[in-house]
Amino acid sequence: MNNEEKVCLITGASSGIGYAIAKALNADGYKLILSGRRAEKLNELRSAFTDILPGDLNSTEYQDFMEDHIYQKYGKCDYLFNCAGTLEVGTIEEINIDKMTAMIRLNVESTFRISYKMLKRFKAQGYGHIINISSVLGTKVRPTAGAYAATKFAVEALSEALRMELSGTNIQVSCIEPGLVMTELHKDWKVHPKESMMINEPLNVNDIVNAVYYILKQPGHVRIPKLMILPKDHHI
């Protein structure tokens, strides 16, 4: 299949990792459905190949709208990139409980819901690929990151269950586990984790794009269920 024939839904496309993946795939001619709340950021990616569908991923109506749009316009979807996510930190005792539950809603519930929805479509069409952006914190817990890690452990569980449930089919799942990447995720932090974790050179979004292309370029008989990518100084 040529790139122009491949249809991708990218959540979290208005910033950071999702934006970078969208920019790269856009340049390569993939057909893209781009999701995020900030229309002005999504509009920076507007091209002949992009459908800009701003909205809140926590809304089931919005998820239904995106699904209907894709299948009415293209009749298929090849890739779902689950990039939307947020990060709330603090000890379990002191974390802002309302922000924490909002994070769980987006990182877990909305990710499961859109995956559930698109999986049914992938089953009907007989192929498809879900690419989840998890985290190194989907594999280990750190103090003050327990709640965020819990959301990423959930993404890992989703991915691992799907890997087994979909074995032998042409539907696959890949879970990327980045360490620290320079994006807007930590923009409100008083001390950036680059300083507190003593990481001189964090990952940049293109490192994650390279990981995505590694996954996309594999032949049909190969599966990449997990791919951890860390900065050189990551020491824990």
Ligand SMILES: NC(=O)c1ccc[n+]([C@@H]2O[C@H](COP(=O)([O-])OP(=O)(O)OC[C@H]3O[C@@H](n4cnc5c(N)ncnc54)[C@H](OP(=O)(O)O)[C@@H]3O)[C@@H](O)[C@H]2O)c1
């Ligand atoms: N940066 C890192 O160090 C790092 C490391 C490991 C894993 N990750 C994971 O990578 C993923 C992407 O994060 P990032 O670093 O690229 O952060 P980012 O720059 O803050 O991007 C987050 C994206 O999620 C979207 N989003 C947030 N709430 C949303 C909502 N309610 N509805 C729809 N979209 C929503 C944002 O769009 P709007 O604000 O426009 O809605 C934005 O596009 C996340 O799952 C994160 O956990 C990041």
